[in-house]
Amino acid sequence: MDSRQRPLGIFDSGIGGLTVLKEIMEVLPDEDTVYLGDTARVPYGTKSGPAVRRYAVENAGFLLKHGIKLLIVACNTASAYALDELKESLDIPVIGVILPGARMAAAVSRNKRVGVIGTEGTIKSGAYFDAIKSIDPEVTVFSKACPLFVPLAEEGWTEGEVARLVAEEYLKEIKGEGVDVVLLGCTHYPILKKVIAGVMGKGVKLIDSAYATAIEVKNLLSQKGLLREKGEAGRKPLRKFFVTDSPERFLKVGKRFLSDSLKEAELIKAGS
């Protein structure tokens, strides 16, 4: 099979990576995609580096069996802990969400003060901090783990009093530091964009790794001559979804993240 016609592979710890898939569908509407949500072991954000690395390698192995031409690690924690290992061991290009988000945040900040929010694991790994510093050492980075944002987003409490109070509590420190950019370092957080923007105020730009990643995927495919040929008019790209537990919950919650086009997900065994 012509390499260009092969699908893109995307995995996440669960549902959050659908925000990345959504951007990829907009930026690269012709590409086929295979998505794996590791819902049997979600969340990764509170798990250790070795555990997350093992899960990531298993997820990548599953997607490779579907003949993918490029792997997108659409999970910040897995990108933080496992990207180097995946890059070394796989023959196809691998792209995470950390570096694209870090690049965009560093480029957009005027006052060189950037806030980064994410899960416990992502923040603890220091991956965004290191990435931004390697891009522009003059940027000062303020990081904060926001563990309640994921359950809030999954519960659908994306506006109202509770969401606002939780956001105020988590964001008060980085707000006090006068940052002009906040990097949403977790794929769930775009769902809470409105309330985060409200708390941070008008002068602060929110950078979403999902969009930044989709742009880099497009550039990388183009560079490597792997962009899909247009093909016949009206062809609909193939969308496959796999989960390691409970397709019902994935579909129910996932619709908030992707759209009503999410209709079917196949159950596989974690680590298979």
Added chain:
Amino acid sequence: MDSRQRPLGIFDSGIGGLTVLKEIMEVLPDEDTVYLGDTARVPYGTKSGPAVRRYAVENAGFLLKHGIKLLIVACNTASAYALDELKESLDIPVIGVILPGARMAAAVSRNKRVGVIGTEGTIKSGAYFDAIKSIDPEVTVFSKACPLFVPLAEEGWTEGEVARLVAEEYLKEIKGEGVDVVLLGCTHYPILKKVIAGVMGKGVKLIDSAYATAIEVKNLLSQKGLLREKGEAGRKPLRKFFVTDSPERFLKVGKRFLSDSLKEAELIKAGS
């Protein structure tokens, strides 16, 4: 080895089961204990029945290797989904948290209107509903899943505005039904007792499965002639803790659940 001298085995999806262990330590201060927290796969509350059953069987298998004389399933979701299977397949007595909690709630309610709160999985399983109904068919049961309570408890936000608002939102329906008992159907919830009691008001009793379970464990050991002999004065019971991921986080958060006596946990591979 004399069966009576063997330890009690306890497992939970992670940290929450420590509230059960704590009660067991008070009610049965002489018994040795082996605790397993499946922190690599926590939480169980959003996972499916088949996944939770598989994890439960693996956890029980690990504890059996430590020569336990009785197994306590200190996780409501695992009790709801996996207790029957464990009882059938194991040679030692197995006790879950559902039936003890249900018995106490049914006994304590005067107006026979009982509220049950728990994780998505526990509530969806209907296990508390069925248990209470089988004990006293005249009790009317009002159930509500409260997914944000676990992350709130783990984050340590156990009082203050956010906790109160979240509790008000979740509890308004069962409060409106005029229950006089609320059963805390998740091992994390005792940590939030104060805020739940505050929202429900004075006339409502909170029943905690942890205490009810410890009492039943004592009765069952006594019935079966398995209570530990007192032994020499001043002997300290052995406490072993195992986790399937990140002992550091388990110890840090676990201290809020148990006490500062939680000092060490050994890492094992999930499913080993």
